[in-house]
Amino acid sequence: MNRRTFLRGACGVMLGLPFLESLRPRDAKADPATTPRRFIAFFMCNGVNMDRFFPSTRYGALTAASFGADRAIAPLAAYRDRLLIPRGIHMAPRGFGWDPSAGDDHAKGMGCKLTAQPLVQGSQYAAGISLDQFIANRINPPGTPALTLMVGAKTPNVRGHISYSGSEQPVSGENNPWLAYKDLIGVTDLDEEALVRLARRRESVLDLVGAEYEGLLKKKLSKADREKLEMHFQTVRDLEVDMGNAGVIPRELPPERTAEMEAIDPATVSFDAEFKKIGRMQMDVLALAIATGATRSATLQWGSGAHGPIFKWDGMSHEYNHHKLSHGNTKDDDSGSAVDGYEEMIHDIDRWYIGEYVYLLDRLAGYDEGGATVLDNSAVVFMNEVSNGKVHDFRDLPYLIAGSCGGYFKMGQYIKVTREPDTLQDEDAPHNQLLTTLANAVGCTEEGGGPITNFGSFGKPGELDDLKA
Known part of the structure; x- marks a missing residue:
């Protein structure tokens, strides 16, 4: 049984399974070289509070002190041995009009971040494929694109897109978790019976694959594999319950439209009040897709550039949206008045x-793959549109890499990758070199064979060798 294993059930439902060690042929040994490696972009907008984002400790091994209570990265303390923090990377093409490209700095921060390509005059969309789709083309099953998810409101221009299938071909992130989930379980075109059973009768996809599930449990599975399956199915149950409670799965379907299940009004799914709830659902969908091998490349985009929600949860009670706060002003165009204490608000958002x-x-860490976890075999990259949002700075970008991607990256390190004395620089360490490094980390090769030498049309060839194990 291969790693992309399905349970196939009624109405065409297919549910992917995580890797199960017990189903490996007895004479097959675990081979780290053939373990699937994945790329995930966790993308947020509008910059960060640079004074309190990175570790305050010296470069080198991450310690408990690196995650001090005043640092935005404090919640990551438990992952310090599975984390790599590069410092001094700048975007290519450069902002501030220093490199030829259409669009303002917000547009470039969105369209260039995963492409390392300029924006095209007229459309202002990027002139090339993004890393996530490039990886999917190289290592996903044929015809399987990267998973492209979004949380919040979609801006219908370059500021609402980070993923590209080609030049001026933006891929719109799905911000409805039910639609993403339907695609994941293989029932995008549900027939009437499946719709009735999943929605009106409130059945689970687990009910539709029940017979195969029972057959699987009769096999000689190890205790670890049984626990893994239980976690996997509990995640599915919890995800469906959460989507149902959020109104994402209608409790009743109009009889005349049962074949076209619209999960939720886009105007509702993008409301600020739904931001955290929808985000958690999207991350559950993403983790399931990655763990079951539905894709090996995914992006999760939180909001649109020059936009973002008004944060009114988890102790925050802001009056202005994320973009306004990033400028410390009551107006998006800086024509308003100053917002007192905005730096602290930005820090709270970062955290x-x-x-x-x-x-x-x-x-991701909850899925074991025979001695390592899905997280260990992935590179989950936290990234932002810009660094200092107040001035739209493209230098000293905030990147975090969790997971060694099968041992490709160093772990537990805070590394200055620029040779310049100041990390706020644009002389070396262009971000296209990070994209090149990530492409090679997951196993991409050039068309004629060999490692990827240069991703994008801006920056410099080669990898960021200081990050490699």
């Missing part, structure tokens, strides 16, 4: 996002 990043890492 909240790090907490959600930890939630995703916890999900």
